[in-house]
Amino acid sequence: MFARVITAKAGADGFDGAIRIAEQQLPGARQMPGFKGYYLLTDAETGKLVIISLWETREQMDAVTAAAGPSGIREQHNPATAGLTAQRLETYEVTMQA
Template sequence: MFARVNSAQTAADKLADLVKLSEEQLSATREAPGFRGFYLLADRSSGKVVSITLWDSDDDRRQFEVRGAQQRDGTTSELGITPTPVDVYEVVLQA
């Protein structure tokens, strides 16, 4: 399994909008081949967020990256999110 991890910064007052938009987009993400889970972590006082998606394989994750790139670009500009590099990790232990 592989994890796609992205940290971003938004204005603290935009956090509720980000959560709502993430919930709306999650239904399409759930349909993506190999999708295993999603987490959105937030520091409400600073506006820092971390998103984690889990995938069966790195190929599944890459296919999602290609399909979701345009959608993510629109989201980041809408909510004033400063894009950051995405990190990818192999999940080596799950409890």
């Protein structure tokens, strides 16, 4: 299994933009081959958020990443993404799960 991890800072709207992104993108993601799960982690004190999506294979994860652009979040000109800054995308292989 593979994980796609996006870290970002919330803007003036707080985490509302990230929640809107999730609400918009999760229905489609659930239908994609290899989708295994999704987490949105937030820290109200720092404004930092972490988005983790899990995929069965690297190829399935890479297909999603290729469609998303450099930050990993689709629809870069979507108003829901406007408040997110310092976006960073990383990928990992899940080597242990409990």
